Amino acid sequence: MSGTGIIPTSFPENGRKYLNAQDFQNGFDPVAEGHEMIRLITELYPICRSITGDGLRETLRRLQRHIPLELREVPTGTQVFDWTVPKEWNIRDAYVKNAKNERVIDFQKSNLHVVNYSVPVQRRMALAELKEHLFTLPAHPDWIPYRTSYYKESWGFCLPQKQLAGLQDEEYEVCIDSTLENGHLTYGEYFLQGETREEVLISCHACHPSLCNDNLSGIALAISLALRLQSVSRRYSYRFLFIPGTIGAITWLAKNEDKIANIKQGLVLTGVGDAGALHYKKSRKGTADIDRAAAHVLKHSGQSHEILEFSPYGYDERQYCSPGINLSVGRLSRTPHGTFPEYHTSADNLEFVHADKLGEALAVTLEILAVLENNGTFVNLNSKCEPQLGRRGLYRMVGGTADAGISEMAMLWVLNLSDGKNSLLDIAERSGLRFEAIRQAAEALEEHKLLRREWKSVPQAAR
Ligand SMILES: [Zn+2]
Numbered sequence: 001m002s003g004t005g006i007i008p009t010s011f012p013e014n015g016r017k018y019l020n021a022q023d024f025q026n027g028f029d030p031v032a033e034g035h036e037m038i039r040l041i042t043e044l045y046p047i048c049r050s051i052t053g054d055g056l057r058e059t060l061r062r063l064q065r066h067i068p069l070e071l072r073e074v075p076t077g078t079q080v081f082d083w084t085v086p087k088e089w090n091i092r093d094a095y096v097k098n099a100k101n102e103r104v105i106d107f108q109k110s111n112l113h114v115v116n117y118s119v120p121v122q123r124r125m126a127l128a129e130l131k132e133h134l135f136t137l138p139a140h141p142d143w144i145p146y147r148t149s150y151y152k153e154s155w156g157f158c159l160p161q162k163q164l165a166g167l168q169d170e171e172y173e174v175c176i177d178s179t180l181e182n183g184h185l186t187y188g189e190y191f192l193q194g195e196t197r198e199e200v201l202i203s204c205h206a207c208h209p210s211l212c213n214d215n216l217s218g219i220a221l222a223i224s225l226a227l228r229l230q231s232v233s234r235r236y237s238y239r240f241l242f243i244p245g246t247i248g249a250i251t252w253l254a255k256n257e258d259k260i261a262n263i264k265q266g267l268v269l270t271g272v273g274d275a276g277a278l279h280y281k282k283s284r285k286g287t288a289d290i291d292r293a294a295a296h297v298l299k300h301s302g303q304s305h306e307i308l309e310f311s312p313y314g315y316d317e318r319q320y321c322s323p324g325i326n327l328s329v330g331r332l333s334r335t336p337h338g339t340f341p342e343y344h345t346s347a348d349n350l351e352f353v354h355a356d357k358l359g360e361a362l363a364v365t366l367e368i369l370a371v372l373e374n375n376g377t378f379v380n381l382n383s384k385c386e387p388q389l390g391r392r393g394l395y396r397m398v399g400g401t402a403d404a405g406i407s408e409m410a411m412l413w414v415l416n417l418s419d420g421k422n423s424l425l426d427i428a429e430r431s432g433l434r435f436e437a438i439r440q441a442a443e444a445l446e447e448h449k450l451l452r453r454e455w456k457s458v459p460q461a462a463r
Contacts, residue, residue: 018373019232021436024366030359037220037358040066041273042350044216048111051150051207051244052076052088052185059206060188060242063219067226069242073184080254083247086150088183089117096130096157097173104167105157111209112346114176115156116148121176127169136161137345144346146211150247153180185251188242190226194234199259200372201266201329202226203316207244211348214337217273217358224362225269225369235373239263249316253325265290265372266329268317272361273353274342276335281308284321288328292425293371293435297364300434308336332365367436374439375425376455378418378446386415392448409433410441418442420454 017023044062049055063069078085094107094114107114115135133156137145141161149156155176188206202225204218219242226240239259243249253260265288272278278301280294286309298305312318314337320329334357342348389395394411413431414424424442428435445451 017233018235018370019229019366020370020374020439021367022440023232024228024370025363028363030363031356032359033224033362034355034357034359037217037224037273037362038350038353038355040220040223041212041216041353044219045210045212045350046111048091048209049207049215050089050116050148050209051247052086052183053090055090055209056206056244057186059219060186063188063223063242066223067190067230067240069188069190069240072187072189074187074251074255075184076182078185078251080247080251083250085185085251086247087180088185089178089180091118091176091178093175093177094118094157095173095175097175098168099170099172101173104172105159105163110144110346112144112146112211113157113159114178115154115158116146116209117150117180118155118176118178119153119180120178121155121174124171124173126171127167130167130172130174131164133157134159134164136164140341140345140347141165143342146208146344146346146348185244185247187244187248187252188240189252190240192226192229192234192238192240194237196235197237197262198235198264199237199239199262200369201239201241201263201320201327202269203241203243203249203266203320203329204269205245205248205315206242207248210346211344212350212353213271213274213334213348214343215270217353217361218268218270220358221269221272221361221365225365228362228366229369236264237262243316245316246319249319253319260325260327263327263329266320266327267365267368268315268320268329268331269333269365270315270331271333271335271337273358274334274340275354275357276340277304277306278361278364279306279308279333279336281314281317281331281333281336282310283317283328283330284310284323284326285328286310288330289372289375289425290328290330290368292429293368293375294330294332296425296428296435297367297371301364301367303360332361332368334361371425371435374435375423376453377420377423378414378442378451379420379454380415380418380450381452382415382450383419386412387450392450394444394448407437407441407444410437411445414438414441414445415450418451
């Protein structure tokens with residue numbers, strides 16, 4: 001027995017514990033984890049991704065070095081609910097050359113210079129005509145904007161306002177060496193089997209070119225999460241999707257309607273590496289376990305944070321929470337998209353994301369999942385007055401340290417509210433204590449036969 005009053009226990013019936021905060025936090029170094037994520041972000045940063053094409057494929061293949069991701073290919077023209085899988089876009093090179101044959105705009109320097117999904121062009125034209133196809137950010141004259149034209153065939157270049165101001169009135173050679181042809185939409189899927197067929201969905205978009213917080217931070221967090229979850233016992237199965245935004249989520253949902261009922265909880269991960277506070281956006285339901293678990297963990301995290309109500313605008317939670325799908329899927333981000341000037345510009349670069357922020361996001365996400373993994377209902381087997389905890393070695397042995405009282409208070413709450421109706425998360429919320437303290441108390445009480453678990457993990461064939 002330790003002098004701290006924290007009682008080491010394990011589940012005697014199977015000797016197995018699900019992902020829990022006590023275990024994963026043991027030796028957990030958020031900054032080191034964040035540096036791993038930065039390494040992956042740095043590797044993927046130069047690739048010209050889009051909603052289809054070889055940049056997306058190359059990104060997913062590199063992720064296969066970390067987890068056994070399966071690549072799926074859906075042909076152009078496939079009907080997916082109200083949408084159609086578009087033509088596949090690929091690009092090799094693009095530039096604008098001046099009369100001296102100098103590349104004044106060069107895709108090789110930044111893939112953001114070309115409007116994503118630009119049709120091929122090979123022409124000479126005057127500055128006036130060229131200008132109709134140029135996009136800048138006058139408020140941030142050094143930044144390149146990020147523009148796309150997925151569903152309207154057009155072309156264009158993006159450049160810093162300062163660079164535009166320097167263009168002479170002369171004839172330019174314009175080249176976009178791209179193809180827009182029948183092909184496939186590619187996405188990556190990784191299914192991690194748990195003890196039950198009930199699933200937690202982890203989804204991130206992988207369709208943005210050289211942008212770090214918007215897309216790469218979510219990808220890196222999902223990979224770190226998958227690696228952690230692989231190594232622990234899991235009650236839930238986990239399905240990871242690395243998909244092009246909007247069309248990828250719609251495509252997956254349209255082609256996997258038979259799997260939707262198994263998805264009990266989920267998170268969209270994006271924009272988790274900037275310096276801002278964590279923001280959790282609730283699912284459409286608003287009171288799903290994922291919503292409550294996220295709010296609980298953030299409240300006890302000691303970090304500034306915000307809980308956002310659901311709205312039908314944002315990332316792929318829009319599709320997962322559409323009324324005919326209505327999954328319990330929330331979104332974890334830091335500063336919400338569109339509310340920081342670097343959003344969708346070249347300033348969302350490697351300097352904009354931080355190892356400590358990424359590591360913190362991983363810790364919070366793991367703790368949210370640990371709540372889901374361990375939440376359940378117990379019944380107090382000694383409900384007429386309090387059981388005598390001291391006789392069982394469950395009460396403070398020698399005069400208390402400060403944290404000795406925490407687990408005792410947690411035990412009193414668990415015993416009092418375990419009437420088969422209140423889950424551990426209900427008890428954590430009502431007591432104001434951290435879920436992990438409640439879980440540890442329940443574990444100790446169960447081991448001493450003062451509680452009976454009312455929930456079971458029945459292994460079932462999944463998929
Ligand atoms: Zn975006």
